[in-house]
Amino acid sequence: MNTKFKTDVFEGLSKSPKTLSSKYFYDEIGDKLFVKIMSLPEYYLTRAEYEIFDTKSEDIIEKLKLNTLDTIDIIELGAGDGKKTKAFLKVLLAENYKFRYVPIDISQHALNALGASLKTEFLDLEIEIKQGEYFGVLEDIKTNKAQKVIMFLGSNLGNLDDEAAQDFLVKLSNALRVGDKIILGLDLMKSKEIVLPAYNDSQGVTKAFNLNLLHRINRELHADFDISNFGHAPEYDEKTGIARSFLVSKKDQKVCFNGDKACYAFLKDEKIQTETSRKYNDAILQSFLQHTNLIQTSKISDSNNYFNSYILERI
Ligand code: AVI
Numbered sequence: 579m580n581t582k583f584k585t586d587v588f589e590g591l592s593k594s595p596k597t598l599s600s601k602y603f604y605d606e607i608g609d610k611l612f613v614k615i616m617s618l619p620e621y622y623l624t625r626a627e628y629e630i631f632d633t634k635s636e637d638i639i640e641k642l643k644l645n646t647l648d649t650i651d652i653i654e655l656g657a658g659d660g661k662k663t664k665a666f667l668k669v670l671l672a673e674n675y676k677f678r679y680v681p682i683d684i685s686q687h688a689l690n691a692l693g694a695s696l697k698t699e700f701l702d703l704e705i706e707i708k709q710g711e712y713f714g715v716l717e718d719i720k721t722n723k724a725q726k727v728i729m730f731l732g733s734n735l736g737n738l739d740d741e742a743a744q745d746f747l748v749k750l751s752n753a754l755r756v757g758d759k760i761i762l763g764l765d766l767m768k769s770k771e772i773v774l775p776a777y778n779d780s781q782g783v784t785k786a787f788n789l790n791l792l793h794r795i796n797r798e799l800h801a802d803f804d805i806s807n808f809g810h811a812p813e814y815d816e817k818t819g820i821a822r823s824f825l826v827s828k829k830d831q832k833v834c835f836n837g838d839k840a841c842y843a844f845l846k847d848e849k850i851q852t853e854t855s856r857k858y859n860d861a862i863l864q865s866f867l868q869h870t871n872l873i874q875t876s877k878i879s880d881s882n883n884y885f886n887s888y889i890l891e892r893i
Contacts, residue, residue, distance in 0.1 A: 580798050587795055588835075591842045591850075598791055598825075600737055600853035605794050609688075611787040613659065618783060620775040623733055626885035627763050631662040634878050634887075635669040641876040641889050642759050645725045650677040653719075654729040655712045657683040657692045662731060667700060678704045678724075682715045716753035726754060731763035733885070736856040743856070744866050751870035751892060760872065760890040764858040767819035768884060773857065777812035777821055785810035788823055788852055800836040807831055811849065819857040824849040863888060 583602060590597040604612065616624040631638070644650055652670070654663060658681075670677060679696070683689050689707040696705055708715045728750065735743050750760070777784055788810045792803040807828050814821040827844035834841040856862075863874060867890070876889045 584799055584838075587799060588840060596842075596844075596848070596850040598795075598850055598852050600823075602794060603787060603791055603853070605790070605798075608787060608790050608794070611783060611790060614783045615779070615787060616659065618776075618779045618781065620779045621784075622772065622776060622882075622884055623765050626765075626880040626882065627731060627733075627887070628662050628665070629880045630763075630878055630885065630887050631665040635666045636673075637878055638666070638761065638887060638889070639669060639673065639675075641878070642727060642761075644675060644727070644759075645757075646675065648676070649724055650675065651719070651722065651724045651726045652677050652679045652729065653716075653726055654679070654681045654731070656730070656732070656734060657681045657685065657688040658731060660692050660695055663729065664696070664699065666729075667696075667703065671700060671702065678706055680706050680708055680719075682708045682710065682712055684709070684711065713749055713753060716750075720753060720755070726758040728754070728758070728760045730760065731887075733763055733765035733855070733858075735762065736765055736858070737854060738856075739854055740856065740866075744869065747866055747870050747872065751872045754892040756892055758892040760888075760892075762863075762888040762890055764863065764886055764888060765855070766884060766886055767816070767857040767859050767862075770814050770816055772884070773814045773821055774812060777814075777823055777855065778810070784812075784823075788825060791852055792825065801833055802836070803833050804831070819859070819862065821855040821857065822851055823853040823855070824851050826850075858886070 586599055590599065615621050667679060681689060681692055686709045689709055693705055693707050696703055735746065738746055789805055789808060792805050792808060795801045796803050809826045809828055811824045811826045812821060827846060827848045829846045831844050832841050833844065867874065871893050872890045873893055874888055875891045878887045879885065
């Protein structure tokens with residue numbers, strides 16, 4: 579059951595420098611820690627994007643230039659916590675748009691929770707939850723003639739390496755039809771003084787989030803990581819806009835996987851890269867769109883200019 583997880587972990591720990599994928603952060607404990615992160619004083623991203631949806635949804639809708647005659651499919655990649663989406667859907671309903679809301683997520687549990695809370699708040703909302711991988715589901719609904727608006731929020735694109743982010747945008751572009759739109763939420767490049775604390779909060783929640791990956795490997799892959807022998811170390815390069823999180827070995831040590839006869843040696847101060855959180859600007863997004871049929875038609879910023887909701891169109 580854990581085969582892919584195990585192969586990825588073994589492969590990552592065999593590399594130099596060592597890596598572990600941030601996609602494995604999100605087990606039940608990781609999900610709860612991420613919910614906590616989103617309301618930390620230092621983690622400005624969620625607040626900034628919520629402010630945009632809370633105060634400027636009318637503006638977003640106007641800029642989307644939606645088809646008002648037919649039903650639109652509002653498709654969200656990732657179930658999210660629903661807060662930003664609710665602010666947006668509320669305005670769409672108030673403005674009498676005909677639409678279906680289609681959240682796609684790998685977790686049926688997250689979808690059920692979102693579906694239930696939306697149904698109690700918005701009695702008239704037409705909602706169709708779709709469990710699965712984003713592109714699998716998008717492929718299934720590609721022939722559907724309704725105009726699509728894809729919501730990909732939270733700067734989730736930033737967790738992909740540059741090459742993977744460009745591939746993702748190509749795939750997304752290919753999954754859409756001419757005239758479809760995307761609302762792409764991206765965190766913007768800014769000073770270290772603002773970015774670094776967001777990944778190194780004073781309560782240590784982000785540290786726990788990063789270290790939980792080792793706990794998870796211990797639990798699910800029967801490894802013997804001594805968590806107290808690892809520290810949390812985020813870095814941010816203002817020039818490239820790339821933030822990375824690392825786990826750092828506090829001493830020379832060896833970690834073994836029970837039953838697999840596999841052991842990995844760590845030197846004192848050796849780092850395992852666990853996450854990339856790229857920050858964007860217009861030029862970077864522009865260059866990433868180069869090999870797609872997507873163009874940026876507008877953008878809406880929060881009052882601090884920390885975060886942008888980019889509007890893209892499939893041409
Ligand atoms: C989900 N993602 C956009 C978050 C980010 O900011 O990269 C995940 C996260 N990692 C540490 N804190 C939050």
